[in-house]
Amino acid sequence: MANESWISDYSPSSDFSLANIPFGIISSPDNHTPRPAIAIGDFALDLETWLTSTTEENVAEVFQGVDVGHLKLALSQATLNAFAALGRPVHRSVRKGLQDLLCQDTPFPQLLKDNEGVRTKALKRLSEVTMHLPMWISDYTDFYAGYHHAWAVGVMFRGPENALQPNYMHLPVGYHGRASSIVVDGTPIRRPVGQILLDPKAEPKQPVTGPTRKLDIELEVGCFISKPNEMGESVDVKRAEEYIFGYVLLNDWSARDIQAWEYVPLGPFNGKNFGTTISAWVVLADALEPFRVKSDIENKIELQGYLQEEGEKVVFDIKLEVDLTTSDGSTTTIGRTSSKYLMWSFPQMIAHHTLGGCPMRTGDLLGSGTISGPGGVEERGSLLEMTENGKKEVLLAGMNARTFLKDGDSVTLRGFCADNGSGLRVGFGRCSGTIYSGVHR
Amino acid sequence: MANESWISDYSPSSDFSLANIPFGIISSPDNHTPRPAIAIGDFALDLETWLTSTTEENVAEVFQGVDVGHLKLALSQATLNAFAALGRPVHRSVRKGLQDLLCQDTPFPQLLKDNEGVRTKALKRLSEVTMHLPMWISDYTDFYAGYHHAWAVGVMFRGPENALQPNYMHLPVGYHGRASSIVVDGTPIRRPVGQILLDPKAEPKQPVTGPTRKLDIELEVGCFISKPNEMGESVDVKRAEEYIFGYVLLNDWSARDIQAWEYVPLGPFNGKNFGTTISAWVVLADALEPFRVKSDIENKIELQGYLQEEGEKVVFDIKLEVDLTTSDGSTTTIGRTSSKYLMWSFPQMIAHHTLGGCPMRTGDLLGSGTISGPGGVEERGSLLEMTENGKKEVLLAGMNARTFLKDGDSVTLRGFCADNGSGLRVGFGRCSGTIYSGVHR
Ligand SMILES: [Ca+2]
Ligand SMILES: [Ca+2]
Ligand SMILES: [Mg+2]
Ligand SMILES: [Mg+2]
Ligand code: NI
16 A cells, blocks of 8 residues: 555545545435445545445455455445444455555556546545444443543542542543433534532532533543453453454543532433534544554553553554634634553453453443643643633633633544654544533423 | 233233233244233233234224334334334323233224134243343433432441432432343343452452452332433423333342442442343333322422422332342242332433433433332342341341352342232232353453
8 A cells, every 4th residue: 555545635644544544424415324434535435335336346356355245234334333343354354445446556446546437426525424423332431541630630639649549550440421422523512401519518518400610521532342242251351452443532521510419429420421522433443553552651550460461552642632612713722642641451441341241232432531641731631630620721812711611612622643754644533512502491 | 991801820910910011022932033022911912923913904993093004113123112112102002902902801802812813823821932131222320219228338338427428319319331231031140250359458459350259139120211302402300201111120230349449439330230130021101100109218308490290109119029049949038128219200310311411212221229128138129238248147048148149049029019909910020130150251
């Protein structure tokens, strides 16, 4: 594979470069049925359309070793679950075939590049397609693997002596989230109403019911499961990569005041379940392989055997950014960090999650937990940290300032991996949402 | 509807009386496809078979006001979700029609009672059918509404001064559970492996990985959602009944030692997600209407408006029992209580869950939380309470004794409502599971 594609306006520095080939679910004005596509530069390649415009023999030639019937069936669904379930060797072969089809010196010019009829039908500008949730998600688990976030929040609420709970370095702490409120990039987020304590120190504690005053974000990476495990059977950490379909950006919107009142003793509930946004394009696990790094967090504790991995480079260096756009249209990048600050890898999370026999299903989503860097407020993945729970303001462009989000604010997460040597770049596109008000009752 | 059915060996004191008509998913040796049925006495009526053996005109006569095409489609699925989604008025009419079909003086004798051909095809002995999970469950939420359980557990871990958290009387505390490990009555449950502290008081805390030594049960009632709400739209407590499909018994198997080490600060995870068992037959919401009572728990706190219900009789008096059968075959009833000890109703749970706009989907399951009575150990819904976290033994038949469950133990939950005046009885059948050992890794 060369670095260049014949796609018009293509740049290898696009999020959706030839080195990426992320999968998503599109619909378009001429075809309202949601269907699988990949993104390349500023275009989406409609896979269902391309597959039905190409002979089975030709498809088999492009996707070496893949059962064409199974693939066509999987890529004619309204979610990527069936494709994910085909397994990582198939994803690898399909991604490779699409790179061959799309690269400058493609061996298959007649199948797309030089075939105007098929090209016109199957290639759509990204600006002209509507993105849908890429997977049907049955279970969603949110971990807490961002060390600097856990530390900073711990210091804030319990002081530096007790910042981390005793279990934190021994296991990837996580909790079950709400799957039904996961939405795709661009979906508006309604400010939730909930029970809150206006004066948390007053006794007796008397809640009121109203809109959250502490609407926050959490910058996370999400991981989709491809292969299910049987109930009662755990997944070995050394084989957990086989169970991963791909990755998205994830914003775990959080209402800090609702969460503070409700979460003892069983964990976050309404403070979280009103909405979680993910980016629209699933970056396949193989596309991130060149960007493996050692975690920046050193864990001096001797890990339990089921968490011990073989290599050292178990996390990815995804450069992450948080943009806040106010209703006057001005945008400020308020946070910059990297997924190398995760102290647990997704294989470790999967091994821990299944240790007792919990079954994963295709399409299950794992969130990394909020990712923050070791530096100052500009490296934080939540407003909670940036503002010390509302005590300090974050300054924005145009002399705006925020403690927590206002109605009309938009938050956009961005993420990409880049190798300066090779020029390889793999990005996630955006993960954004705008806040509006007024839950009906 | 009279009290008697023409079904052979029928007794109105059966769990599956004419007053009940619970729905489930069966398969049989002659038809391995899972399909909807109702239970009556010792029989299952295969609804798909009956509907395809009966003319649409006749079906329309039995089920007044129901669209026959929609009903036939809904009742030809492998789960009850499509039927649930038809809404409570349809469930009501279908239950009424089935009671008419099955009662002694049925106005439709030629459609089943006196039609040997259809009877032979559509009626199966319960002992001859296999039961499947009745619903496809995407999200499962477990509440904590059993007051005496919350109190007893609180006293055990924090003393009577701080037994209940400040939020407990103000809102139905709950957390997101794991949907993928919910299984139907009879499914074996593997003892989970997990991280545990052998000596919780030793410093520094050093976990080991091994099988739980504190495998417990939680006696709960589960509630299935029929109608979805839009994300961002909350459900009014006064209309929440319309969103309820029906009820099952639920055993929230719990590994207390895994849970104790992992649950701070984000709640239970691997201590719960290895398995949750529900009874196979969904008792429709309407079947429980005659058994409404006022909650036995008085809440002196002025409730937030969104939790205020209209009537007083907001919970049901379901008599609940826990049987423990050891591997030598001897059975002891170790707990007896009632769902009248729930301090929050399911409509209140639904109103709270959706307050911030969290969407419910058809098939979502809500657990009540462990139900215990105010009395001694014999009224408790968990071994944690019966044994004071393993300090005292529960004596069983045959001079057996338990603190927590051993391999080979079976636990069976039972539940029924009875009206001694009218002789009405509505039961749930059993909710059971047997423990075996050895998670593969
Ligand atoms: Ca989070
Ligand atoms: Ca429970
Ligand atoms: Mg969220
Ligand atoms: Mg459970
Ligand atoms: Ni229709």
